[in-house]
Amino acid sequence: EAGVAQSPRYKIIEKRQSVAFWCNPISGHATLYWYQQILGQGPKLLIQFQNNGVVDDSQLPKDRFSAERLKGVDSTLKIQPAKLEDSAVYLCASSQGGAAGHTIYFGEGSWLTVV
Amino acid sequence: GENVGLHLPTLSVQEGDNSIINCAYSNSASDYFIWYKQESGKGPQFIIDIRSNMDKRQGQRVTVLLNKTVKHLSLQIAATQPGDSAVYFCAEGRSGGYQKVTFGTGTKLQVIP
Numbered sequence: 293e294a295g296v297a298q299s300p301r302y303k304i305i306e307k308r309q310s311v312a313f314w315c316n317p318i319s320g321h322a323t324l325y326w327y328q329q330i331l332g333q334g335p336k337l338l339i340q341f342q343n344n345g346v347v348d349d350s351q352l353p354k355d356r357f358s359a360e361r362l363k364g365v366d367s368t369l370k371i372q373p374a375k376l377e378d379s380a381v382y383l384c385a386s387s388q389g390g391a392a393g394h395t396i397y398f399g400e401g402s403w404l405t406v407v
Numbered sequence: 408g409e410n411v412g413l414h415l416p417t418l419s420v421q422e423g424d425n426s427i428i429n430c431a432y433s434n435s436a437s438d439y440f441i442w443y444k445q446e447s448g449k450g451p452q453f454i455i456d457i458r459s460n461m462d463k464r465q466g467q468r469v470t471v472l473l474n475k476t477v478k479h480l481s482l483q484i485a486a487t488q489p490g491d492s493a494v495y496f497c498a499e500g501r502s503g504g505y506q507k508v509t510f511g512t513g514t515k516l517q518v519i520p
Contacts, residue, residue: 296450335496337509396508
């Protein structure tokens with residue numbers, strides 16, 4: 293079974309520039325998550341989709357971050373304009389959701405450095 | 408608000424010994440708890456979970472203990488191996504309208520050969 297795919301793996305941008313990350317979840321998984329993980333910390337949920345609808349974006353800095361999940365499958369996370377404190381690993385994850393399963397499967401992450 | 412944290416940031420264990428990683432949580436409404444392992448440069452990987460109506464669950468070389476009275480969770484790794492070296496996160500989850508999972512800070516396990 294293919295895992296969660298993310299790209300790009302690494303990105304270096306200057307502050308105030310924009311960046312976009314792409315995620316392809318495990319086939320059939322209804323729930324998709326974007327987490328931000330700063331070095332030395334646990335993953336922090338940015339946004340959670342159930343199919344193509346947002347169920348939790350309470351910790352998403354909406355003035356600069358946006359995410360979408362078209363057709364309930366792939367998702368993109370965009371940051372514009374980037375700040376130095378956005379340097380982190382952006383983890384995409386998916387789960388079957390609901391009573392079918394709560395185990396979250398993570399991708400390898402997209403490493404962002406803002407200089 | 409929700410708070411899931413770990414007692415020790417770094418744990419060093421001799422190869423072959425047992426490891427115990429601890430976690431405290433504050434949300435009594437959590438339905439389940441999960442342990443994840445994160446190796447350097449990789450995403451977190453599911454190890455084992457336990458539902459709130461259980462107090463112990465065993466897997467291959469791992470055991471999770473849940474003490475709801477003191478809101479404490481632990482992960483025991485038997486016969487620790489060098490490949491167990493990683494950061495371990497506990498997470499708490501709630502079912503309901505949608506699954507909500509919150510991660511703690513993490514403990515780094517260093518296995519000494």
